[in-house]
Amino acid sequence: MTKESQDIVTRVQRTIGESPAALHEPDLSEYEVELAVDCIRSSFISTVSPYVNRFEATLAATLGSPNVLATNSGTSALQLALLVLGVRPGDEVLCTALSFAASANAIAYCGATPHFVDVEDETFGMCPDALKASLASMHVSQDGTLTNPTTGATVRAVLVVHIFGQPCQIDALQALAGSYGLLLIEDAAEALGSQVDGRSAGTIGAIGCLSFNGNKIATTGAGGALVTNNSSFAEQARHLASLAKAPHLWHYRHTEVGFNYRMPGLNAAVGCAQLERLDAFLAQKRALHLAYSESFQDCEYGKLHGEASGTSSNFWLNTLVLDGSISAQLDTILQDLHNSGLGARPVWQLLSNLPQFARAPRGDLSTAVDLSRRIVNLPSGMGLSARLSTRNDPLADS
Amino acid sequence: MTKESQDIVTRVQRTIGESPAALHEPDLSEYEVELAVDCIRSSFISTVSPYVNRFEATLAATLGSPNVLATNSGTSALQLALLVLGVRPGDEVLCTALSFAASANAIAYCGATPHFVDVEDETFGMCPDALKASLASMHVSQDGTLTNPTTGATVRAVLVVHIFGQPCQIDALQALAGSYGLLLIEDAAEALGSQVDGRSAGTIGAIGCLSFNGNKIATTGAGGALVTNNSSFAEQARHLASLAKAPHLWHYRHTEVGFNYRMPGLNAAVGCAQLERLDAFLAQKRALHLAYSESFQDCEYGKLHGEASGTSSNFWLNTLVLDGSISAQLDTILQDLHNSGLGARPVWQLLSNLPQFARAPRGDLSTAVDLSRRIVNLPSGMGLSARLSTRNDPLADS
Numbered sequence: 001m002t003k004e005s006q007d008i009v010t011r012v013q014r015t016i017g018e019s020p021a022a023l024h025e026p027d028l029s030e031y032e033v034e035l036a037v038d039c040i041r042s043s044f045i046s047t048v049s050p051y052v053n054r055f056e057a058t059l060a061a062t063l064g065s066p067n068v069l070a071t072n073s074g075t076s077a078l079q080l081a082l083l084v085l086g087v088r089p090g091d092e093v094l095c096t097a098l099s100f101a102a103s104a105n106a107i108a109y110c111g112a113t114p115h116f117v118d119v120e121d122e123t124f125g126m127c128p129d130a131l132k133a134s135l136a137s138m139h140v141s142q143d144g145t146l147t148n149p150t151t152g153a154t155v156r157a158v159l160v161v162h163i164f165g166q167p168c169q170i171d172a173l174q175a176l177a178g179s180y181g182l183l184l185i186e187d188a189a190e191a192l193g194s195q196v197d198g199r200s201a202g203t204i205g206a207i208g209c210l211s212f213n214g215n216k217i218a219t220t221g222a223g224g225a226l227v228t229n230n231s232s233f234a235e236q237a238r239h240l241a242s243l244a245k246a247p248h249l250w251h252y253r254h255t256e257v258g259f260n261y262r263m264p265g266l267n268a269a270v271g272c273a274q275l276e277r278l279d280a281f282l283a284q285k286r287a288l289h290l291a292y293s294e295s296f297q298d299c300e301y302g303k304l305h306g307e308a309s310g311t312s313s314n315f316w317l318n319t320l321v322l323d324g325s326i327s328a329q330l331d332t333i334l335q336d337l338h339n340s341g342l343g344a345r346p347v348w349q350l351l352s353n354l355p356q357f358a359r360a361p362r363g364d365l366s367t368a369v370d371l372s373r374r375i376v377n378l379p380s381g382m383g384l385s386a387r388l389s390t391r392n393d394p395l396a397d398s
Numbered sequence: 399m400t401k402e403s404q405d406i407v408t409r410v411q412r413t414i415g416e417s418p419a420a421l422h423e424p425d426l427s428e429y430e431v432e433l434a435v436d437c438i439r440s441s442f443i444s445t446v447s448p449y450v451n452r453f454e455a456t457l458a459a460t461l462g463s464p465n466v467l468a469t470n471s472g473t474s475a476l477q478l479a480l481l482v483l484g485v486r487p488g489d490e491v492l493c494t495a496l497s498f499a500a501s502a503n504a505i506a507y508c509g510a511t512p513h514f515v516d517v518e519d520e521t522f523g524m525c526p527d528a529l530k531a532s533l534a535s536m537h538v539s540q541d542g543t544l545t546n547p548t549t550g551a552t553v554r555a556v557l558v559v560h561i562f563g564q565p566c567q568i569d570a571l572q573a574l575a576g577s578y579g580l581l582l583i584e585d586a587a588e589a590l591g592s593q594v595d596g597r598s599a600g601t602i603g604a605i606g607c608l609s610f611n612g613n614k615i616a617t618t619g620a621g622g623a624l625v626t627n628n629s630s631f632a633e634q635a636r637h638l639a640s641l642a643k644a645p646h647l648w649h650y651r652h653t654e655v656g657f658n659y660r661m662p663g664l665n666a667a668v669g670c671a672q673l674e675r676l677d678a679f680l681a682q683k684r685a686l687h688l689a690y691s692e693s694f695q696d697c698e699y700g701k702l703h704g705e706a707s708g709t710s711s712n713f714w715l716n717t718l719v720l721d722g723s724i725s726a727q728l729d730t731i732l733q734d735l736h737n738s739g740l741g742a743r744p745v746w747q748l749l750s751n752l753p754q755f756a757r758a759p760r761g762d763l764s765t766a767v768d769l770s771r772r773i774v775n776l777p778s779g780m781g782l783s784a785r786l787s788t789r790n791d792p793l794a795d796s
Contacts, residue, residue, distance in 0.1 A: 026441055033438050036664070040431050043424055045619040045668065046612020072470055072620060075658045089509075101641055101652045108655045111487075111509065214444020214662070221443040221662030222470060243499055250732050252746040254499045257506045257754045260473045264612070264619030266434070266664060270443065334648050348650040356655045 004301045004326050005336040012342055012378055015295040016288075017387045020341030023317070024215035025381025027281065032273040039269035047242075049265020051272060056225075058275045062193075063200040065208075065227045067234030070263035070271075071241060074189040074211025074224035078106035078159075080237045080261065081185045081207040081226055087112050087156045092148055092361065094134060094182075095159040096126050097352035098368045103161055103187055104351045104360075113153065116352045116362035123308050124319075124371065125168020126160045128176060134363050135180050144181045151361055158184045162191035162201050164377070165217070165285075165316035166308060170196055170204050185209065189224070192217050193282045193314040201314075202227045207237075212267075217281050217316050217382075218274035220267035282314055284385035289315040291388050292378060301326050302376070315380070322374040330373060337376070347375040402699045402724050403734040410740055410776055413693040414686075415785045418739030421715070422613035423779025425679065430671040437667035445640075447663020449670060454623075456673045460591075461598040463606075463625045465632030468661035468669075469639060472587040472609025472622035476504035476557075478635045478659065479583045479605040479624055485510050485554045490546055490759060492532060492580075493557040494524050495750035496766045501559055501585055502749045502758075511551065514750045514760035521706045522717075522769065523566020524558045526574060532761050533578050542579045549759055556582045560589035560599050562775070563615070563683075563714035564706060568594055568602050583607065587622070590615050591680045591712040599712075600625045605635075610665075615679050615714050615780075616672035618665035680712055682783035687713040689786050690776060699724050700774070713778070720772040728771060735774075745773040 001009070039051050056068040071077045087093060089111030095103055097116040104114040117134050120127035138155055139147045146155040158177040160168050170186060177184045186205030188194070192212075194201040202208030207230075212223035226237050239245075244258025263271075274281075289304075296304040305319040322330065330346060337344035350372050351357050352365055399407070437449050454466040469475045485491060487509030493501055495514040502512040515532050518525035536553055537545045544553040556575040558566050568584060575582045584603030586592070590610075592599040600606030605628075610621035624635050637643075642656025661669075672679075687702075694702040703717040720728065728744060735742035748770050749755050750763055 026443070028438050028441050028443065033435050036434055036438055037431050040426050040434055040668065043426050044612075045424070045426065046617065047620055048612065073658045101643075101650070101656070102658065105641070105655055105657070109507075213658075214442075214446065219444065221664040222445055222658070222660075243503070245499075249736060250743045252499070252744075254747075254752050254754070257503055258499070259503070260471045260500065260611075260620070262620075264665065266619040266668065267662065270438065270664065338647060345648045346650075349652075354652050356652070 001336050002329060002332060004329055005333045007299065007301060008320065008333055009336055009340050009342065011295045011299060012337065013340070015291045016379060016384045021343060021379035021384055022381050023343040023345055023377060023379055025383050026214060026219045027382035031277070032270045035269040035273045036266060039265050045264060045266040047262035047264050049268060051265040051268040052263055055263070055268035055271045058272055059225055062275055062278060063203050063227060065200070065203045065229065067228050067231055069226040069234060069238050069241060070268055071224040071226060071261045072263055073222055074209055074213060075102040075106055076259065076261040077209035077224040077226040078102060078187060079109045080240055081209055082106055082110050082112070082157065083240060084207065084233050084236045085157045085183050085185065090153055091156040092151065092153045093157050093159050094131065094155060096161060096368065097350040097365055098124060098163065098347060098371060099161045099351060100348055101351065102189065103159060104357055108356070112156065114351065114357055114360050115148065115155065116360060116365060118363055118365050119368045119371065121367060121371070123166050123168045124163035126173055127367065128169050128172040130363055131158070131173055131176050135176060140180070146180055146182065148361060155182065158182050159187060160184060161187040162194055164319055165191050165194050165314040166305070167191060167194050167196045167201050167311040167313070174205060190216065190316045191314060193278055195312040197310050203229065206230065207233055212271055217285065217314050218271065218278055220263065220271035220274070223263045223267050223271060281382060284382060285315040287388060288380065288385045289318055292318045296320065318378045318380045320376040320378055322376060324374065327373040330376070333376060343379050345377045347372050399734050400727060400730060402727055403731045405697065405699060406718065406731055407734055407738050407740070409693045409697060410735065411738070413689045414777060414782045419741060419777035419782055420779050421741040421743055421775060421777055423781050424612060424617045425780035429675070430668045433667040433671045434664060437663050443662060443664040445660035445662050447666060449663040449666040450661055453661065453666035453669045456670055457623055460673055460676060461601050461625060463598070463601045463627065465626050465629055467624040467632060467635050467639060468666055469622040469624060469659045470661055471620055472607055472611060473500040473504055474657065474659040475607035475622040475624040476500060476585060477507045478638055479607055480504055480508050480510070480555065481638060482605065482631050482634045483555045483581050483583065488551055489554040490549065490551045491555050491557050492529065492553060494559060494766065495748040495763055496522060496561065496745060496769060497559045497749060498746055499749065500587070501557060502755055505557070506754070510554065512749065512755055512758050513546065513553065514758060514763060516761055516763050517766050517769065519765060519769070521564050521566045522561035524571055525765065526567050526570040528761055529556070529571055529574050533574060538578070544578055544580065546759060553580065556580050557585060558582060559585040560592055562717055563589050563592050563712040564703070565589060565592050565594045565599050565709040565711070572603060588614070588714045589712060591676055593710040595708050601627065604628065605631055610669055615683065615712050616669065616676055618661065618669035618672070621661045621665050621669060679780060682780060683713040685786060686778065686783045687716055690716045694718065715778045716776045718774045718776055720774060722772065725771040728774070731774060741777050743775045745770050
């Protein structure tokens with residue numbers, strides 16, 4: 001172990017103790033058991049289930065959004081959002097390269113191409129200056145259509161992501177998109193409970209998408225949700241997610257190519273319990289983050305990523321940003337953390353570097369490239385906050 | 399009510415009694431509750447769960463297939479099967495119009511087009527003579543590629559369906575496909591437990607797909623499975639269904655556009671219990687079918703659809719095929735059955751008539767058109783067999 005690596009491992013162990021710790025871990029209680037059992041005994045475990053309605057209503061109330069559609073994954077929600085905004089084969093969607101594969105995959109499912117825009121240091125989200133430059137380079141037709149002059153493709157939408165729960169500069173980004181007549185999709189897969197000036201992440205863009213995958217702050221095993229203030233968008237998404245079936249008691253008429261993307265009742269039942277416990281989860285996540293912040297306060301090899309002003313993060317993942325001088329040690333540090341039983345992760349490989357998107361259009365991505373060499377996500381499972389009270393006092397130790 | 403309609407309603411009620419009856423109804427016991435509770439308490443409810451492995455092993459043993467991949471829907475399994483067999487944008491896939499929308503949707507998701515081939519009366523599945531005629535009309539290149547001379551598209555695969563649990567003539571169909579170098583996908587979504595000469599439906603084609611949707615004989619809420627004897631196909635499907643992620647303890651490398659299509663552990667837990675109870679379900683379904691057969695034995699307005707020789711149906715849905723002379727009454731009969739509390743259904747609108755497939759290539763579809771005007775599916779829920787012992791004796795009543 002290098003001295004830098006040793007220092008980082010020690011600071012993590014000082015925060016959460018020396019027992020092994022996973023990167024993610026859900027908190028499932030007897031309340032989740034109770035609702036799931038009730039759902040199974042009702043026999044309505046499929047996508048037609050009162051628990052799906054209850055989950056959607058609970059999430060709508062949690063977020064303060066009038067329209068919520070529960071889906072079988074966050075990726076499904078993203079694909080539906082893109083389709084509803086009219087993304088079609090050959091189109092381009094402006095998005096970032098520093099994100100989970102689902103963002104770009106959903107674009108590819110529509111036959112469209114991601115057009116990568118750089119991120120910023122403060123939020124890891126899309127950089128407003130980079131978006132501005134990208135938009136300014138496009139050709140605007142008389143009918144307002146935006147065209148990439150290099151590829152000839154129509155630019156149809158902007159997709160931004162709240163990385164690790166930290167909201168991006170969504171108001172600035174949405175204003176820029178809007179000034180070119182583009183609507184913005186908010187990928188809030190990692191940001192349930194995060195806020196921007198008191199508004200819930202996911203409710204600010206034209207359409208927001210959430211994930212309830214097993215690694216998220218609240219889980220349904222697998223699942224997602226599409227959220228929008230626009231009831232016409234909501235109706236279209238619900239129709240597409242329900243196999244585009246025209247309502248009738250017995251006839252089967254499908255008005256277009258639809259999808260089998262609704263969340264099953266069994267998963268929604270667990271989700272109902274999780275959502276009711278969300279405030280407690282957020283408090284635990286925040287406590288863990290504060291403990292890590294404290295432990296890394298005087299670390300000379302890296303900085304714990306904090307909240308951007310005006311925003312409230314759900315602290316889904318705690319992120320150590322290595323000092324540029326030791327970025328060459330990234331793999332060693334990850335290996336040493338793993339050898340110490342600590343489930344740490346780098347950020348995802350940049351989407352712009354994956355073979356399937358290697359030829360996708362892009363602007364300058366230097367901040368994304370730089371961050372991808374310096375990010376270390378630290379164990380952030382729900383159970384870890386319980387270890388905080390029993391840990392050694394960091395001041396006494398230091 | 400017309401006298402024909404009255405007669406049909408009376409025969410259904412004579413079979414299952416006069417209480418309301420749904421078309422489908424799952425049978426969920428305390429065993430399903432027990433496994434789901436165990437899964438939630440283990441905290442492994444996501445797609446990474448021992449219950450997913452157990453579900454796959456149980457299904458493999460049930461079917462006698464070496465490779466099973468659990469998916470989040472039958473539609474997902476179909477899409478993966480098509481991709482693994484090399485179906486790409488612009489291709490055509492030979493399939494039938496008398497099927498649920500998922501069959502053709504999965505083809506559309508690949509950017510390919512369904513090419514409709516007619517069905518036969520005996521099984522409702524693809525007609526070998528129609529497939530033979532369709533294949534004979536194709537152009538065969540020197541490299542063996544099959545091209546539709548009318549559209550210029552490559553014909554890449556054949557997709558056959560076991561409708562309502564009744565196996566189609568899969569051996570004849572597969573031999574025909576094979577003689578043109580085409581592989582066959584077996585959509586066994588409705589046919590878990592059905593057999594052809596002692597082999598399980600789903601295990602006979604190059605790839606088979608099953609569904610565990612809430613309306614199926616065994617359910618996981620939502621879910622499906624891909625089954626194949628070809629371990630390379632299985633590996634490719636598993637990779638695609640797991641976001642095409644290259645295995646590594648912490649790196650995220652996705653080798654191609656993948657999908658988030660794995661079944662979550664929570665759903666798999668319920669499925670494990672369902673599969674263990676499958677033999678009992680099959681016996682109940684058969685008892686219900688025999689009771690309907692008896693009740694409709696001397697009906698002059700329609701005939702209960704039975705098993706084709708050499709096959710064993712799971713009798714997922716019981717089907718009354720109306721006599722051609724009263725097919726104009728189809729909607730009246732469905733309305734009267736519904737008014738009597740009996741959840742009956744016609745067959746799905748022919749896929750060839752849906753707007754999204756209206757321009758898809760096709761052969762003569764006269765048998766499909768004829769059947770679509772005469773099929774009435776009768777209430778076939780799992781709980782109905784319990785009503786059989788208490789029903790009036792049909793002979794005493796007649």
